[in-house]
Amino acid sequence: MPLSTQSISSLRKQLTSGDIQPSDILDSLAEAIESKNPTVGAYLSYDLEKAKQEANSADLSKPLGGIPIAIKDNMNVKGEPCTCGSKFLDGAYESPYDATVISKLREAGAVPFGRANMDEFAMGSTTENSALGKTVNPHDNTRAPGGSSGGSAAAVASQTAIAALGSDTGGSIRQPASYCGVVGLKPSYGRVSRYGLVAFASSLDQIGPITQNVEDAALMLNAISGYDTSDSTSLQQDVPDFTQGLDDGVAGKKLGLPKEYFGEGIDPAVRAQVEKAIAGLESAGAEIVDISLPNTEYAVATYYIIAPAEASSNLSRFDGVRYGNRVEKPDDVLDLYRRSREQGFGPEVKRRIILGTYVLSSGYYDAYYNRAQKVRTLIRQDFQNAYEKCDAILSPVTPSAAPLLGADKDNPLQQYLADIYTISANLAGICGISVPCGTVNTESGSSLPVGLQILGPHMGEHQLLKVARAAELLS
Amino acid sequence: MDVRYVANLARIELSDEECDTFQGQLDAIIGYIETLTDVDVEGIEPTAHASPVFDRLREDVSRPGLEQADLLRNAPESALGQIRVPKVVDA
Numbered sequence: 001m002p003l004s005t006q007s008i009s010s011l012r013k014q015l016t017s018g019d020i021q022p023s024d025i026l027d028s029l030a031e032a033i034e035s036k037n038p039t040v041g042a043y044l045s046y047d048l049e050k051a052k053q054e055a056n057s058a059d060l061s062k063p064l065g066g067i068p069i070a071i072k073d074n075m076n077v078k079g080e081p082c083t084c085g086s087k088f089l090d091g092a093y094e095s096p097y098d099a100t101v102i103s104k105l106r107e108a109g110a111v112p113f114g115r116a117n118m119d120e121f122a123m124g125s126t127t128e129n130s131a132l133g134k135t136v137n138p139h140d141n142t143r144a145p146g147g148s149s150g151g152s153a154a155a156v157a158s159q160t161a162i163a164a165l166g167s168d169t170g171g172s173i174r175q176p177a178s179y180c181g182v183v184g185l186k187p188s189y190g191r192v193s194r195y196g197l198v199a200f201a202s203s204l205d206q207i208g209p210i211t212q213n214v215e216d217a218a219l220m221l222n223a224i225s226g227y228d229t230s231d232s233t234s235l236q237q238d239v240p241d242f243t244q245g246l247d248d249g250v251a252g253k254k255l256g257l258p259k260e261y262f263g264e265g266i267d268p269a270v271r272a273q274v275e276k277a278i279a280g281l282e283s284a285g286a287e288i289v290d291i292s293l294p295n296t297e298y299a300v301a302t303y304y305i306i307a308p309a310e311a312s313s314n315l316s317r318f319d320g321v322r323y324g325n326r327v328e329k330p331d332d333v334l335d336l337y338r339r340s341r342e343q344g345f346g347p348e349v350k351r352r353i354i355l356g357t358y359v360l361s362s363g364y365y366d367a368y369y370n371r372a373q374k375v376r377t378l379i380r381q382d383f384q385n386a387y388e389k390c391d392a393i394l395s396p397v398t399p400s401a402a403p404l405l406g407a408d409k410d411n412p413l414q415q416y417l418a419d420i421y422t423i424s425a426n427l428a429g430i431c432g433i434s435v436p437c438g439t440v441n442t443e444s445g446s447s448l449p450v451g452l453q454i455l456g457p458h459m460g461e462h463q464l465l466k467v468a469r470a471a472e473l474l475s
Numbered sequence: 476m477d478v479r480y481v482a483n484l485a486r487i488e489l490s491d492e493e494c495d496t497f498q499g500q501l502d503a504i505i506g507y508i509e510t511l512t513d514v515d516v517e518g519i520e521p522t523a524h525a526s527p528v529f530d531r532l533r534e535d536v537s538r539p540g541l542e543q544a545d546l547l548r549n550a551p552e553s554a555l556g557q558i559r560v561p562k563v564v565d566a
Binding site for chain 2: 358410
C-alpha cells in the first residue's frame with residue numbers, strides 16, 4: 001500500500017519503528033501528485049526539496065513527527081506563496097512568517113507540504129471562485145469538490161495528501177469534506193489561533209483539520225489548539241488529549257435532531273443516508289431526542305450580512321500599496337487603490353466587498369448589520385437551549401451531494417442558500433465535524449459521498465470527536 | 476443599492492458590464508437578507524463575537540518582530556527602506 005494512501009497513525013508507527021523515513025512519504029506523495037493533480041487540481045503549488053530539507057530535521061519522537069500536511073493557500077508559511085486563490089497575491093507575495101498553526105505543526109514534528117487550492121479569499125462553496133486553477137471532485141470529475149477548502153478536501157480524498165488544514169467561516173471545512181468523503185473538523189471559535197490566516201470574517205473564521213479519519217483529526221487538533229498571545233480571540237483554556245477515550249462510544253449520549261434541518265429542500269437520497277447513520281448511532285446506545293433551533297430560517301440572511309461586512313473591512317488591506325497587485329501608472333493614490341482592486345479581485349470577492357460596504361454604510365447600519373448581530377444572539381441562544389436537552393446535534397452537512405461544476409454559476413444567492421446547515425455553527429461559535437456516512441448514486445452512474453454533521457457545544461470537541469468516531473465505525 | 480456609488484466607497488473600479496451584473500445579483504441578495512425585518516429583536520443584545528473577548532494586555536517589553544527587508548520584498552515598489560506610492564501631497 002503506497003505511503004501516500006495511509007493515515008497519520010499508520011505512518012507514525014512505521015516512522016517510529018524506523019521502517020520508513022519522512023522523505024519516503026514525501027516521495028510517495030510527489031509521485032501521487034504528479035499523476036493525479038493534473039486532473040484533480042487540488043494543489044496550486046508545492047516545493048518537494050524544501051519539504052525534504054525540513055523533514056530531515058523533523059523530530060520523529062513528536063506526535064506528528066515526519067508527517068507532511070497540505071496547507072490551504074490562505075495560511076502563511078514562511079518563504080512560501082500565499083495566494084488565497086487570488087490574482088491579487090499570485091506571484092506578488094511571499095510569506096515573511098509562519099502562521100501560529102504552522103509553528104504549532106512544526107513543534108509537533110509535522111512538515112507543511114503543498115498549497116491547496118481554494119475559493120478566492122475563502123469566498124465560495126465550490127472552489128470555482130479560485131482565480132488560479134480548477135479543482136474537481138475526486139469521486140466524479142464533472143462535479144465540484146466543495147469549498148472554500150476544496151483543494152484541501154480533494155487532496156486528502158485523492159490520496160495526494162495525508163492530511164490537510166482548511167479554514168471554515170460558514171462551512172468551508174465541513175462542506176468540502178462531506179462532498180469529498182473525508183473527515184472535516186471546524187473547531188470552536190477561539191480553540192485555534194487565527195494569527196497568520198488571511199482574515200475573511202474574523203468573528204467567524206476558524207482553522208481546522210481535514211483528514212482520512214477521526215483519529216487523525218484528533219491528532220491534528222491536539223497539535224494546533226491552544227492560546228496564542230498573537231490572537232487575542234484565542235481562548236486561555238487547557239487543551240485535552242483529544243485522542244483519549246476516542247472509542248468510548250455513544251451509549252447513554254443524547255443526540256438531538258433539529259426539526260428545522262430535516263424539512264423541505266433536502267435531497268431524499270441524502271436524507272436517507274443521514275437517517276441511516278442516526279439509526280446506527282441509536283443502535284449503538286445513543287438516545288435520539290427531537291430538538292428545535294427556531295431561528296434557523298434566518299441564519300443565511302444573518303450570515304450574508306455579517307460575513308461580507310467583516311470581509312469588506314478585512315480586505316481593505318489589499319490596496320496595492322504594501323504587497324500584492326499594483327496597477328501600472330496610476331494617476332494618483334485613489335486610482336491606484338481602485339484599479340489595483342479591480343484587476344486583482346474576482347467577481348465574488350467584489351460582490352461581497354460591495355455588499356459588506358453597503359450594510360455598514362451610513363443610514364443602513366442599523367437596518368442590516370446591527371439587526372443581524374441581534375439575530376445572531378438569538379441563533380446562539382437556540383444552541384444554548386438545545387444543549388440543555390442533548391450532548392450533540394446530528395444533521396446533514398448539505399441539502400444535496402456535490403453539485404455539477406458550473407451549476408448556479410450566475411446565481412450567487414442560490415449558492416448561498418445551500419449553506420443552511422453549516423453556517424449557524426460559525427454564528428454561534430460552536431464546534432462541528434463532517435463524517436462520511438454513505439453515498440448516493442448520480443444519473444451518470446457515479447457515486448457521491450454524503451456527510452453526517454455532528455455539532456457540539458462551544459469547546460466541546462472532545463465529546464464531539466467521540467460521537468464522530470462512533471459514527472465512523474458504522475460506515 | 477447604487478452599486479457604482481458603493482463600489483466607489485469600497486475603492487473598487489467596475490466596468491459598466493460588471494456593474495450591471497452585480498446590480499441584479501445584489502438586488503436579489505438584499506431582497507433576501509431583508510427577511511430579517513420579520514424577526515422581533517426588541518431588547519436583544521447584539522453579538523459581535525461568538526465568545527467573550529476581553530482586552531489582553533502583555534508586559535510592555537520589546538520582542539522580535541518581522542525584518543524590514545522581509546517585508547519590503549513584498550512591496551510593489553520600494554526605495555530607501557520605504558514603500559513608494561504616488562504623490563499624495565503637492566509640494
